[in-house]
Amino acid sequence: MTVARPGSNELQPPASGHDIELHNVTLRFPRPDGKGTLPVYENFTLDIERGSFTVLLGPSGCGKSTLLNLIDGLLTPTSADSVKVLGRDVRTDPDVTRHTAYVFQSARLLKWKTLRGNVEFGLKGLGVQPRERWDELMKKYFGIVGLTDFTKYYPHQVSGGMQQRAAIVRAWVNEPQILLMDEPFSHLDEITAAELRRELITLWSRDEQRRTVVFVTHDISEAVQLGSRIIMLTPRPAEICFEQIVDLPWPRTDADERSFEIEKRLRLVFAERAGVKA
């Protein structure tokens, strides 16, 4: 199995310039009581351009994580005109999601494998070749997140923050074009979360080849700190109710007046539009 590595010709941005194209996506889940269906998305359309750090902001349970699962091909929509990643539809061409990597809310590490073993689990799954590259890749990314001395430890031996760092290594190590992150810092204490946010932005912004990040959160200040584009979603069925381009340099802090202004505005809109529908 040969897999094109990011950076190879195959991965030129699609003509549209959008790494992710969701057009008229409808997704309905059967209700738990078996009566009818629960609409999560109705004719939802969203394009995400290459190299953007897009934050999906919305109330809990509005289907933000579901959207990432659709993009990663873990879920199939009820109907859709297109669910395209890098110009290829994930429904007919699931292999394209090898170029996406997923960081989950909890680290989801295999507790019987060392941190290194967990990262290798991902590399093996994605079929990264040649195998000799693994060491070099792992060395690089474990180094970047400061885990070099901990690769032989088991998840239960390290802190929650370090587990999440290892999960980030597992996702980044293959240098995927698209990174899907589902509230990756929400389980961590604020100090650790702030540090990881800073690291993530550094990691992302210093990469020569800009990767596309789709980051899900319900935390407005996190959204403003990270996103180049913030998309606000309403409760189910989720719709885009507000969009904000944040054209500020990183790293951003709350002390920065402009980001504070944006955050304030978003809070107002959030309370007004993304509240629970009657």
Place this chain on the structure above:
Amino acid sequence: MTLLRAMGPLRRPGAGVAGRSRLSGMLRLGLGLVPITVLVFLYQQLAVSKSRPRIFPQVGDVWDAFYEILIGHGELGSSYDQIMVTSLRIVSAFAISFVIGIVIGVAAGRNKLVFSFVENLVWVFMAVPSVVWVYIMIVGLGLNPVVPPLAVAATVMPQFIVLVAEGAKSVPDDLGEMARSYKTSTWQRFTELFLPYLVPYIIAASRTSFATAVKIMLVAEVIGTPSGIGFEVSYWDGKLFMGPVIAWGITMLLMGLLVDNFIFSPIERRVSGWKSKPIDAAETMGAVI
């Protein structure tokens, strides 16, 4: 003790702190011996007071009978032949329930249809006493040497299935989703996620099943065969000699202990070695992160 250990990976409080755990280990061993010593002592008093050495053999008489077993003597042929025959039966009963237990257990744990299909069957098998299996099988197969292992397997298998099914059912969905997200093959998911997750359940099931198999095999042999430890027991019981009966019971107990300590324990330590790794990294790094 075998059974207690088999109940599952009970973690001792304080395990991991080397010095303390060794001390408490010795203490535990000592405490464990107290009730047994008291029991033996009380029995000895009873035996002396009754002064009927065949029905109430004194501790010394039991030891003599046990010594005969140890050196291989026996009125019915070498005691080691009997031990061999019984061991072989236990091992085959265990092997049958191990293989079928894992296959059905995994299938039932992963598939609701299979679960509903076998659920009641498992309960039926659980409820039928091993003695009944022996009689049923003797009627069907005659006094066949395969009867004891089959009857024991039939008795032991349900608990094996239930434990393995519980394990298979509890494999977290989020790990499966993670694995699919990383495009792992079915084989990789099975060998690196599913199986390692299941191993502790399989070991727990193996230990309980083996301990039960040892106990039940004796019953099955007493009823259904002209050989093995069970046959010895029924022979000496028929002659109203209780010393050898108790000595053979002790022999079986030791067999069970040996297998648990020298086969299951090392396997468990090996496959769950990661659990015993000290949690020092988190503590030292806590201040940094």
